[in-house]
Amino acid sequence: MYSAYGVQPARERVRALDVSVRRFARLLGLEENHLRSSLLGQIRPSHEVRDALTRFFDVPITDLFTPDAIEKPYRIQRTGVVTSELP
Numbered sequence: 001m002y003s004a005y006g007v008q009p010a011r012e013r014v015r016a017l018d019v020s021v022r023r024f025a026r027l028l029g030l031e032e033n034h035l036r037s038s039l040l041g042q043i044r045p046s047h048e049v050r051d052a053l054t055r056f057f058d059v060p061i062t063d064l065f066t067p068d069a070i071e072k073p074y075r076i077q078r079t080g081v082v083t084s085e086l087p
Helices: 008-014 023-029 034-038 047-057
Strands: none
Touching: 008 034, 008 047, 023 034, 023 047, 034 047
16 A cells, blocks of 8 residues: 555544544545555555544644645646646
Protein backbone atom coordinates (compact mmCIF):
# COMPACT_ATOMS: atom_id res chain seq x y z
CA MET A 1 0.00 0.00 0.00
CA TYR A 2 1.43 3.36 -1.08
CA SER A 3 1.55 6.01 1.63
CA ALA A 4 3.05 9.39 0.76
CA TYR A 5 2.76 10.72 4.32
CA GLY A 6 2.67 7.56 6.44
CA VAL A 7 -0.23 6.30 8.51
CA GLN A 8 -1.63 9.26 10.41
CA PRO A 9 -2.21 9.51 14.19
CA ALA A 10 -5.90 10.13 13.51
CA ARG A 11 -6.19 6.56 12.23
CA GLU A 12 -5.48 5.15 15.69
CA ARG A 13 -8.03 7.49 17.26
CA VAL A 14 -10.68 6.28 14.82
CA ARG A 15 -9.71 2.65 15.39
CA ALA A 16 -10.03 3.16 19.16
CA LEU A 17 -13.69 4.08 18.62
CA ASP A 18 -14.30 0.51 17.38
CA VAL A 19 -16.26 1.80 14.41
CA SER A 20 -15.62 1.31 10.70
CA VAL A 21 -14.24 4.16 8.62
CA ARG A 22 -17.40 3.91 6.52
CA ARG A 23 -19.65 4.43 9.53
CA PHE A 24 -17.43 7.16 10.98
CA ALA A 25 -17.40 9.02 7.66
CA ARG A 26 -21.19 8.85 7.49
CA LEU A 27 -21.48 10.08 11.07
CA LEU A 28 -19.34 13.12 10.24
CA GLY A 29 -20.84 13.70 6.79
CA LEU A 30 -17.53 13.03 5.02
CA GLU A 31 -16.70 11.14 1.84
CA GLU A 32 -15.53 7.68 2.93
CA ASN A 33 -12.74 7.20 0.39
CA HIS A 34 -11.21 10.58 1.10
CA LEU A 35 -11.30 10.01 4.85
CA ARG A 36 -9.79 6.52 4.48
CA SER A 37 -7.02 7.77 2.16
CA SER A 38 -6.26 10.67 4.52
CA LEU A 39 -6.01 8.37 7.53
CA LEU A 40 -3.66 6.07 5.65
CA GLY A 41 -1.48 9.00 4.57
CA GLN A 42 -2.09 8.41 0.88
CA ILE A 43 -3.37 11.97 0.35
CA ARG A 44 -3.53 15.20 2.30
CA PRO A 45 -6.73 15.67 4.32
CA SER A 46 -9.24 18.14 2.91
CA HIS A 47 -10.35 21.20 4.85
CA GLU A 48 -13.61 19.34 5.65
CA VAL A 49 -11.76 16.32 7.04
CA ARG A 50 -9.44 18.50 9.11
CA ASP A 51 -12.32 20.48 10.58
CA ALA A 52 -14.56 17.48 11.27
CA LEU A 53 -11.84 15.49 13.02
CA THR A 54 -10.53 18.36 15.13
CA ARG A 55 -14.09 19.13 16.26
CA PHE A 56 -14.96 15.50 16.95
CA PHE A 57 -11.81 14.68 18.92
CA ASP A 58 -11.45 18.21 20.34
CA VAL A 59 -7.69 18.30 19.71
CA PRO A 60 -5.41 20.41 17.52
CA ILE A 61 -4.81 19.28 13.95
CA THR A 62 -1.19 18.52 14.82
CA ASP A 63 -2.41 15.72 17.12
CA LEU A 64 -4.20 14.07 14.19
CA PHE A 65 -1.94 14.49 11.18
CA THR A 66 1.81 14.62 10.61
CA PRO A 67 3.41 17.91 9.53
CA ASP A 68 4.07 16.59 6.01
CA ALA A 69 0.40 15.74 5.55
CA ILE A 70 -0.86 19.18 6.54
CA GLU A 71 1.89 21.53 5.38
CA LYS A 72 0.08 22.20 2.08
CA PRO A 73 -3.64 22.31 1.40
CA TYR A 74 -5.51 19.49 -0.31
CA ARG A 75 -6.83 20.32 -3.76
CA ILE A 76 -8.55 18.65 -6.70
CA GLN A 77 -6.96 19.00 -10.12
CA ARG A 78 -9.04 20.58 -12.85
CA THR A 79 -9.03 17.29 -14.72
CA GLY A 80 -11.19 15.88 -11.97
CA VAL A 81 -8.37 13.68 -10.71
CA VAL A 82 -7.93 14.01 -6.99
CA THR A 83 -4.45 15.02 -5.90
CA SER A 84 -2.72 16.35 -2.86
CA GLU A 85 0.31 17.68 -4.67
CA LEU A 86 0.68 21.20 -5.93
CA PRO A 87 2.22 21.67 -9.40
